[in-house]
Amino acid sequence: MKKLILLIFWALLVLSLQSCSDSTTAFDEELDDNKTELEPGEGTYSVSGVITANVTGTALFYYAMFDNVVLFKMSIFGDEDRYDLEFEMFYQGNTPPGTGNYVISRTDWNPKATQGVFRDMTSTDSKLYTSVWSTHADGSGTLIITEITEESLKGTFEFEAHLLTEEKGTEVIQIKEGRFYAVFEDFW
Secondary structure (H helix, E strand, O other): OOOHHHHHHHHHHHHHHOOOEEEEEEOOOOOOOOOOOOOEEEEEEEEEEEEOEEEEEEEEEEEEEEEEEEEEEEEEEEHHEEEEEEEEEEEEOOOOOOOOEEEOOOOOOEEEEEEOOOOOOOOEEEEOEHHHHOOOOOOOOEEEOOOOOOOOOEEEEEEEEEEEOOOEEEEEEEEEEEEEEHHHHHHO
């Protein structure tokens, strides 16, 4: 029951943030495949497994601090509102995360918990895929922050995600070749 409540919490959090996205900031131009540098607010990644796609979109991040706990989020809202991806990180402290490698793992509420969530909105029933179900001892992937300022966040990522269901999802996707140059967005 505790797992189900946690899964419902994550799903509601992801859906609420999607409803807060501003369509006027949507990334209108496709990312050139030969382009090596991203512009501020751009993100890109590929998906393989039960879903195959190359996604480009608007990259945003924010963080909030409550009672010595930091909530950090970085999102890539895919063009054409078909796919969304976000990372959530919780940890004890009072500063935003620094540069470094962060293991994407099951959310076990240790001092640092990082998870990846992917949303497929191509059918009438949107599907959530998450790293929460990962059984890999060393996590399901890595989020690498190479640069962070008050206004921007740069880095790369790769991870495995399972369909979010009451039991471990059997539908699996791989998120690869992820790159982002996210800009700060104050959601509060």
